[in-house]
Amino acid sequence: MSLPFEFDNLPSPLQQQARHHFARFESEAAANLPPSQRQQLLLLFAVSDFIGTQMSRDSQWLAPFFAALSQHLRHPQYLPELTQALAQCQSEVEAKRALRRFRQRQMMVIASRDILGYAGLDESLAHLSELAEALIVASRDWLAQFLSGRYGYPCDAQGQRQSLLILGMGKLGGGELNFSSDIDLIFTYPENGCTDGDRQLDNQQYFIRLGQKLIALLADVDGDGFCYRVDMRLRPFGEAGPLAVSFDAIEDYYQEQGREWERYAMVKARVMGDCQPGDALAKLLRPFIYRRYLDFSAIDALRRMKALIESQLRRSALTNNIKLGRGGIREVEFVVQTHQLIRGGREPALRRQQLLPVLAELQRSNCINGQDFRRLQDGYRFLRRLENLLQALADQQTQTLPDNPEDQLRLALTMGYSDYPQLLEQIQIHMDGIHIVFKETIGGGEQDEEELGELPALWQHPEPDVDAILSEQGLEAELAGPLMRVRSEFSRRTIGPRGRDTLDKLMPRLLLELAGKTEQVPLFERTVAVVATILTRTTYLELLLENPAARQQLVRLCAASPWIAEQLAAYPILLDELIDPMQLYQVLPQDGYAAQLREFLLRVPEEDMEQQMEALRQFKQISQLHIAAADITGVLPVMKVSDHLTWLAEAIIEQVVNQAWQQLLVRHGAPAGAGPDKGFAVVAYGKLGGLELGYGSDLDLVFLHNARPGSTDGDKPIDNGHFYLKLAQRVLHLFSTRTLSGILYEVDMRLRPSGASGLLVSHINSYAEYQRQEAWTWEHQALVRARMVYGEAELVKQFNGIREQVLCQPRERKVLTQQVAEMRQKMRDHLLKGGADQFDLKQGPGGITDIEFITQYLVLAHGEAMPELTRWSDNVRILELALEKGLLSAEQADLLVRTYTDIRDSNHHLVLAGQSGVIAMKDRPPLCEQVATLWQAIF
Incomplete structure (x- = not known):
């Protein structure tokens, strides 16, 4: 078979990269390679750092690699080979090594066959999915045998052995796994019972332990890398739920608490491996996924999910994303799964996990026409192969097109194009086609052009009759000057063609929203100030264009509050909150802020401190917007506004302290005697202490600890007192550092003992002595409005005792x-x-x-x-x-x-x-x- 492109025609940097990898070989087999195989190897090294790096580490596998490369196996025998390799392992460390080596070798073969054109998309996706399934099932079975010496095997009430059932979700469930994908799993088992070994565990305990070890086998990163990142958040109750649940528990959950997005996820669910109870589980889940009637509510649910994804894209500033972007892979999935959820209850042929067969069935049954079918099928195949080759460059989980010229050329060549601009042109054609079908299916309609009248001319015509058009549309004549000034100013701004087209469509619709409003000139200026900040961020312009509700809420909020308008202009991510008016004016219950903040932070990598800090600020701004919206509409009375702003601040304080603690823990370990609690407390004074926080209020805080003498237990131990000083400094840093979303809160520490000259954090005994012996009367006045907003129960009790004793002192x-x-x-x-x-x-x-x-x-x-x-x-x-x-x-x-x-x-x-x-x-x-x-x- 001829190669898709010649190595000698590649640019010099790619040739050098290939020769660099080749030079690292120490294998005699490599030195004696036939010219054709040497040419293949150099070509692979040129376009994939992953293949080059792995092969140079594993050069003894060169001959088997070329043997496997030339084979076409419909279903490779991954599981028997892997089971045999694991049978030789006596420890989890050995099992990890065997799993990782097997995975890397097979991934090299799959990627190479794809790059060289030996395998089509269907084969690549199937083999990637079968490899993942084999690694999961073999690991589970090896662990069950490994644990049997200690616990025996789990049994039901009749003594029959039970296995852990593993539901593969998403692309793994659909047999469409991409090259560097996470794997989404759910663990379940048929019945409760206990193990039959010397150390008995009830079945749930056993399967949770087995599940934890399985995740470690697959996901732990060591010198050999890892197999897969494992995501368990799709399980019942998410992160808060047990790792494994019985069939009864899973049925109860989905019947009573299952949400729309979980139906969407379950469409792809498939039991991994041959497992007899799997049929019973599928039957149990079917009523939740597929309704017996035509279920058009699925359209709204999926539209909301799409809005959330677009919101995340905007917040993460992601562009050129072939999965989540406009017309990307996710839109094809949404179209297909919309039809599955609507009609699957009545049409069993649609109850399949794989996308392309379902798409073909939708055309056969006339649910979609031939043109839309071709747009979706051709676009999906093109983007999925592109996704695979993109990830095979360096075995990285990404769907974002590369921004460096070398990777761009690699991608173009492996996709069969001579340069990157040709590839980009084809990407755009396919994504535009997909988005047309997506909008027809679940995208929602746009505003009636007739309603706009002459407003488009007012914004775009070279010489519009401004006064006449304004009068005709119910707009104030005084708008003429500001409108023409803004039109002229925006025309000079550098905006791409797509952004300019979106702006030209958006502005007439915003003007229409002003009709009938009072004080239209200041309202127009506030609204335009928001638009001005997003002129170069086309996704936000499109958000306002395609969501009439978002436009209406923008104008309504700008009319009600200049402060809200300033917030929207300063932080455009808040525009996402305008999409759903029902949600916009709803506020959380008292304990809802802490819970939702924890969930919000789960979207951000725990180790990425910069993103964590940004997420905290975004959550604060989003929550304040909801509170302010409820305030100006009278949903919340003043006392409740302060309550909500206070609860929000308390939730943020808790997360800031936790983050600061974790950062210090990694470096210094925990203070001696701290136990499960931190021994650290935050006392709020002033408005926060009095539950009377306002918009923009700063926080009056005092930090206390109850550390005993001693040092921390980490690699770099420090004195306990010094640890708490560093903790306080870190907390202040997290609050005050300015990110793209500003600072979190201004923090005032002047009410601490001895004021600005005092210690940043005090031992609670020293604090008590200061309050009793040295504090001025005005400091006791401040203590009236003090309360502990973070701290373990014992510290809270101790502080309350000190406060009461000091405030109840006899006074002249x-x-x-x-x-x-x-x-x-x-x-x-x-x-x-x-x-x-x-x-x-x-x-x-x-x-x-x-x-x-x-x-x-x-x-x-x-x-x-x-x-x-x-x-x-x-x-x-x-x-x-x-x-x-x-x-x-x-x-x-x-x-x-x-x-x-x-x-x-x-x-x-x-x-x-x-x-x-x-x-x-x-x-x-x-x-x-x-x-x-x-x-x-x-x-």
Whole structure:
């Protein structure tokens, strides 16, 4: 068979690369290769670093490699060969070595046959899938034998042996695995019971242990590399669920809690290996996957999934992605699986895991026409082969086209093109064709052109009749100037052809959204400010063009809040949140922020600190947008807005501390005596401590620890105290480092013992002594609003005891009154803003700070006699307790609570409106004067 291209015609760098790999051989067989085989080998080395690197490490396998290269086996005997190789292994280390060597050798053959044109796409995908299945099944069976000496074998109630059933998901389940794919697995077993060995385990314990070892055999990275990255997140309950569950448990889960995306995933599910209970499992799952009726709800579900994928692409700034991008492999899968989920309940022929046979069946049954069939089939085959060859360059899991010229040429040559531009042209043709069918199937329709009227001309015509068109479309005449200025400015910006076309379609639709709105000029300017930031990011322009709901929400939010408009302009990833209006205005429950943040961070590699930091910031911005949207629409009252902003901050603090801890753990180990808990605590003061956080609030924090003397137990041990100092520094670094999404929170540490000159983190005993012996009265005032927001139960109990003891100390009433009044005057002298005709809502007479000082004074003055006053850290509940204890009359308590909540509400909305907390004196809340009078009466 002739070679697809000549080695001598390759560019010099590729020839040098090939000769470099060839020079590393130490095999006599390599020196005596026939010219034709030498030519083949050099060609393979030139286009695949993976083949070159592996072969030079395993040169003794050269002769078997060429023997295998020339064979065409419909179903290679992977499993018998692998079982025989594993039978010689006496330990897991030996088994890992055998598995990895077998995998690398067979992958070289599969990749080489593809590159040289000896194998078609169907053979390559089938062999890659059969190899993975053999590695999984052989590993499972070897481990069952290996563990039998300790535990015996798992049995059901009748004593019949049971096996671990492994569901292959995704492309593995469909027999369409690509070259460097992860494998998605689910572990299950027929019945509960126990093992029959000397050390009995119940079946679930046994199968979880077996599953853990199986994952390690396949996924652990050592000197020989690894076999596959194993992803178990598709199992029932995801990361939170047990690693293996019984048939009964899996049936209950999918009947009661299965979600739409899990139906989509289950379409591809297939039991690995010949296993009799597999048929029973497939029958059990079928009602969940396939409905007995035509199920058009699948279209909306898959559209939402596609939106999530596009959102992830935008957040990751991924371009040129042949799998997830517009018209990519995933869109073919979505089209086919949409039809499967809609019709599979009635048409058994569609209940297959492989995509291409299902696609053929869809054409045969006239679900798709011949033209769409060819677009999908030809595009899918082209992109799947391209994906395989792309990954075979270096055995890396990627679907992103290379950006270096050498890899671009390698890819073009192996695909049969003389240069990369030719290949790119064909890629675009196929992806455009796929996207046409995708949009017809689940993409949704675009706005009626008739509704736009002359607005397209207003944006694109060289000399539009601006005044007439604006009037006709219900737009204000004052828009003419800003509109023409923006049109001229945007015309000078460098935007690609696709982006320019999208912008020209989008702007008339945005103008249409302004019709009937009030204050159209400022609204237009805010909206355009958002568009201006995404002019060169075509995917975001397309998001707004193709999602009418997203456009409507953009205009609605810009109309309601300049602050939200600024956030959207600064962080375009927030535009993804506008797609689903039902979700946009929903906020999470109290414990939902921590749970969703953990799930959000799972999408990011744990070891990639930069991406983890970026994800934290994105989660904060997304959550704040939802809270603000609910706020401006009245879904959340002011007290609840602060609650949600507080819960969000607490969830982020927990993750920041965990990340900082893990980073130090790797380097220094854990502090002696820390045990399962960290021995570290975060105390919140101020607005966070009082559950009164606002938009843009900073965090007043104090760090404590309860370390005993000693050192850490890692490779680079340090003193325990030094460890906690480094931990505090690392936490602050994670909060304050500026990434693409800004900083996480401003953190103020000045309330720690001894202020700015004090230690960054204090032992809790030293903190207690400082509060009792050295702290000023104003520091005890601050302690009223303090609470521990992160820390183990024992530290929380200890801190609460210290706080109560300090706040309940006996105090001379006259001295206390004088000190509080003096501190208040000092703050007003230094912090009061505005002129004579203005009122500062925070520092002005009768404002926020006066009410806070009254509240703190009541706790310090009466805490000794009424320790219950120290129970809460938020002002409103303290004032309610003061009323209950008779310290305030009903009128006084009502005055203070109403004024406090009204001002906080005003502050929230001033922030959202992009305004400061200094207002005109005539707009001062009328009750502030009464609060000022009450202040005078008390102090």
